[in-house]
Amino acid sequence: MGDDLLSYEQAAELVACRARDLAQRRPATERVDLADAAGRILAAAVAADDDQPPFARSTRDGYACRVAEASAHLTLPVAGLTHAGEAPPAALPAGKAWEIMTGAPVPAGADCVVMLEYVERVGDTIRLVSSRRIEARENIVAKGAQSRRGDVLLKPGTKMGAAQIALAASCGYARLEVYVRPRVAILTTGDELVPVDATPGPGKIRNSNAPMLAALVAHAGGDPVILPTAADTAEALDDALELATQADILLISGGVSAGKFDLVEPALARLDSKIFFTGIRIQPGKPLVFGEIASSGLKPYINRPRSEGHFGPAPIPVFGLPGNPISSAATFHLFAAPILAALAGSNEIYPRFVLAELSQATDRKGRPGLTRFLPARCEFNASVNELPKVALVPWHGSGDLTAFAQSNCFVVIPEDKGSLEAGSMVRILLH
Known part of the structure; x- marks a missing residue:
């Protein structure tokens, strides 16, 4: 059953440790208007310019x-x-x-x-x-009951939401110093892929993963850059990887299983790279690859200098995501998003799981030894005394985009569980 593979918890902790290390490498900063600061990560503290309230x-x-x-x-x-x-x-x-x-x-x-x-x-x-x-x-x-002049109200690393923007406005901040968004290169692979605006021929499908991953990256606070699709040859993949020099993170979709045309891991091995793990005990997403590649010697494609570490150009975290869209999205949320958050300068890097009540029994017997992240729909209600209800979405494997679009979360089923009864308390990851 792949006892040599890491469990979800082991892989998640490894990624979190790497994210904490990367968080020490603060990115460049820029100033933005307060009205444009929503979703940005604060780079300089916001301090009270007066007592709040300034009068009783x-x-x-x-x-x-x-x-x-x-x-x-x-x-x-x-x-x-x-x-x-x-x-x-x-x-x-x-x-x-x-x-x-x-x-x-x-x-x-x-x-x-x-x-x-x-x-x-x-x-x-x-x-x-x-x-x-x-x-x-x-x-x-009372005057000064909320804060005193000079108090630090928002620390660097804070994600700016509506409340934080209102607080900054109350202190007279018309512009804010924020971290530059990390550039995330997105490389999709596969001879079967055609552009979104093309009519697929026999055996072909439209490339849905590139825009999906770009949307996920943008929502998570990154700056997505879609690279040209790579064919299923070692030469094409090598050429494509060399375009990622100016990226802060590289996402590769497809080519990470054990098939004849799954060429990502060998391609990374030909570069100056370090692989942290190949494959983990989860479903979907088992073939996930996580590592880093050196940026030296790669060809520029993204026309903006990237940040450098203390000892020269910093290595580029790379994720080899499975090609099926649900697998790709799940592994992005679970593993790539924490690294992206760290490189964005955020103080919050862990996935946010919440509790929900399973409204119906799961009818899928999982493979033993795999933690499953199954697409589901969570229905929130008006009660403050009840957990939200969640039910699995009927799906036909991790390539089922219709099921994925109907879902709004993943239900977590631990690796030591099979089917779960209605009424079970489960953790969910909203997406």
Whole structure:
């Protein structure tokens, strides 16, 4: 059963170790407008330029007053009104209340904001009508409660999402220093492949893996570059590999099994390369190859200098992905994406698995000793007390693009399990 092959866990840890090493080799940086920073990896820290909030701020519409006066059920005259965006009064006069809107600065001397619902207003006076106790600092966010001037709020390596962009904007950052996206060369192999816009002849298929991998790379934060398709000859593959010198990562699709025309591993061996593993105990994706090749002596194809290590041009991580699209996508998510994340400068490199409940039993008996990553569809629901439900998508092998397009995740079935019953808790990897 291939006892000499690494398990999924062993291969994943090896890749993670290599990713952590590569993460020390920070890429070049560039400045981008804040509006263009979504999905980018931060290269320079974002620090608070002022206390946040910069003033004591009301979190409710109501009346700012003193706890002692509000709690005594006194009738308090309303001395004024402050909207959000207006300057507060110098101080709250003793024995008075101040009408205040959500987000407005709280006048000095006030130590609570009583919500509108808890008071009765007649003319220019209010009276507390609720029996509940009013607490000090109620409905007030103190000046500097969220952060202080100079605090580092976002560290280098942070992926910029909507929340991070909003935080940077609140600190006055119109532009951000981010890492340059890693260039990922995509090489598909096979005599059977024709361009997407061609009509396949007998025995031919359109090249779907190249655009699929390009989409995966772009979504993962890389800059995809599709190389010309290589024919199933050693010479063609050697020539194609020499085009990858300016890439930060090389993905090769196809040519990694044990057939007569599976030529990737021998081609890598002819280069200055190091192979970390060939084949792992997973399904689909068993023939995966992971290694590195030296960039010296290769011909330039991507017209941008790549980063260099401490001792010259850095080696290029290379993945030999299986040619079937589901296998290729699964192994990209599981193994190539962590390396891409590390080279992108991200602090988050591991695949994110989540728990789900299997809604129906699996009817496929797996080969023993293989961890399986099966295409499935996860249905999320409105309940906060239930796990999402997931069911396998009917598929006809790892070349079934229709099934893959209908799926949104992979269900993980451990190598010591066969079929699983409905209701089983499983890990899933969303894609």
